[in-house]
Amino acid sequence: MAKEEEIRESLTKQFGALEGKIRIQRARRMWAEVEPSDFETVLDYLRKSQGFVILCTMTGLDKGENLGIIYHLAREDGIMLNVEVTVPKTNPVIKTVTAVFPGADHYERELVDLLGFKIEGLAPGFRYPLTDDWPEGQYPLRKDWKLDPSLKTGKIEES
Amino acid sequence: MSLVSKAITWSRIKSPWILHFNTGACNACDIEILAALTPRFDLERFGILLRSTPRHADVLVCSGPVTRQARERLIRIYEQLPEPKFVVSVGSCSCSGGVFNGCYNMMGGVNEVIPVSAFIPGCPARPEALIDGVVKLLGSLQATK
Numbered sequence: 023m024a025k026e027e028e029i030r031e032s033l034t035k036q037f038g039a040l041e042g043k044i045r046i047q048r049a050r051r052m053w054a055e056v057e058p059s060d061f062e063t064v065l066d067y068l069r070k071s072q073g074f075v076i077l078c079t080m081t082g083l084d085k086g087e088n089l090g091i092i093y094h095l096a097r098e099d100g101i102m103l104n105v106e107v108t109v110p111k112t113n114p115v116i117k118t119v120t121a122v123f124p125g126a127d128h129y130e131r132e133l134v135d136l137l138g139f140k141i142e143g144l145a146p147g148f149r150y151p152l153t154d155d156w157p158e159g160q161y162p163l164r165k166d167w168k169l170d171p172s173l174k175t176g177k178i179e180e181s
Numbered sequence: 182m183s184l185v186s187k188a189i190t191w192s193r194i195k196s197p198w199i200l201h202f203n204t205g206a207c208n209a210c211d212i213e214i215l216a217a218l219t220p221r222f223d224l225e226r227f228g229i230l231l232r233s234t235p236r237h238a239d240v241l242v243c244s245g246p247v248t249r250q251a252r253e254r255l256i257r258i259y260e261q262l263p264e265p266k267f268v269v270s271v272g273s274c275s276c277s278g279g280v281f282n283g284c285y286n287m288m289g290g291v292n293e294v295i296p297v298s299a300f301i302p303g304c305p306a307r308p309e310a311l312i313d314g315v316v317k318l319l320g321s322l323q324a325t326k
Contacts, residue, residue, distance in 0.1 A: 153249045153286070162285035173249075174288055178256050178295060 025101060026052055029072055036067055052103045058116055061107050065093065065122050068105075073097050080129035082137045084165045089114045089137060093126075109139075118143040136163040193239060193265070194322050196228030200238035200262070204255050204291065206245025209305035210272035214242060217308035224312060227319065235261040240318070243297075246274040246281045247288040259295045267298040269318060271311065276300045 023046065030044045030052070043055045056064050068074040074095040083090035085108070093105045109116055118141050119126045131150040133139045138161035148154070152162075161167060203211050217224045218231055232238045235258045247255060259268070270291040273279040278289040291297055298321075301314035 155249070167285075169283060169285060173285070174293070175252065177293060178259070 023049060025099070026050070029101070029103070032072065033064075033068075037064060040064070050101045052101065053106065054103060055106050055108075058107050058109050061105065062117055062119060062122065065095070065105065065119055068095060068103065069122055074103060077123040077126055078102070080126065080133070082133045082139075082163070084137065084163070086165075087111055089139065091116065091133065091139075093119070114138060115140045115142065117141070120144070135161075137161055138164065194319060196230075197239045197267075197319070198230045198232050198237055199240045199242050199269075200232050200235050200258070201242045201244075202255065202258055204243055204245040204251040204275070205248040205287075206272065206274055210244035210274070210303075213305045213308055214244065214271060214311065217311045222308040222312060224315060227315065229315070235259075236263065238262055239265075240267045240269060242269045242271060243275050243291045244271045245291075246278050247291055247294050249286050249288065252288055252294055255291075255294055267318060267322075268295055269299045269301065269314065270297050271301045271303075271306050271314075273302050273304045276302055279304065 026046050026049070030046065033044060033054070034041050037060075039057065039060075040054060045053045047053060054064075074097050076096040076098075078094040078096050080094070081092040083092065087110065088108045089111050090106055090108045093107075094102060095105065096102045107116065114137075116139055118130055120130070120143070127145070128150065130139075130141050130144055131147070134141055134144070135149055135152045135156075149156070157173075160170070160173075201211070201214055216222060218229070235241070239262075241259060241262055243255070245251075259266075268291065270276055274281060275291040278287060281287045282289060288294055292300075299314050299318045301310055303310050306314075
């Protein structure tokens with residue numbers, strides 16, 4: 023647990039706001055909660071100075087009134103640090119992390135399509151993974167979304 | 182019926198050519214369909230040939246629940262089959278949607294989009310069940326000859 027403690031200390035020394043928000047679950051698994059205003063600098067610091075070069079995946083959460091994202095970062099020696107960011111559902115705006123992790127592009131597009139985030143700085147492109155004729159404003163993976171029967175378009179006319 | 186049309190009907194029943202199309206399946210039913218065409222289970226003894234274009238086929242064998250994107254492609258392929266045509270849906274996903282029924286991107290079974298002649302259930306459908314279903318389809322063609 024020595025390495026995890028080292029990481030926790032260096033993070034709290036660099037960013038005072040993270041005091042008490044970093045939790046060590048067991049060997050090689052750590053969790054941190056970060057404010058959405060400056061989480062990009064935290065990820066940048068983790069990548070450049072602490073060696074967390076691998077972004078495993080991103081998990082989107084629907085917590086009732088808030089929406090959350092968890093960034094699962096990993097290091098070469100197996101330590102995983104899960105950074106959680108929470109934004110209110112009425113204004114789910116968040117900055118992109120493709121400057122730090124270019125591979126986050128696909129995950130962010132999924133969050134935009136399926137959970138309704140608005141991600142600033144994402145390069146323009148096709149919508150992914152929903153189809154091009156999916157109506158705007160419908161976010162299927164939110165807990166309060168119901169399937170609209172008109173989305174199940176019907177049979178062809180029989181001749 | 183004239184001799185020519187009798188001959189045509191006879192050839193349609195004794196040698197139906199199929200086209201296989203996967204509308205978003207997990208591929209298990211596709212593997213079973215191809216296994217049924219191999220010499221061990223031998224669907225080819227009924228004169229069935231697997232064709233690569235819908236314009237040569239009599240029967241469209243579909244697997245998988247129909248996704249929103251596959252729906253237009255499926256309709257286009259169905260319209261390219263020459264009359265008289267039949268559709269066989271293989272597996273529980275194409276019969277009714279299976280585990281994916283009600284998901285945000287799925288239309289449901291294949292019969293939500295095109296008319297189906299034979300349903301073969303199973304997850305995945307066994308090759309023996311496939312042969313049974315095909316024999317029943319050919320028997321019904323014989324009855325309405």
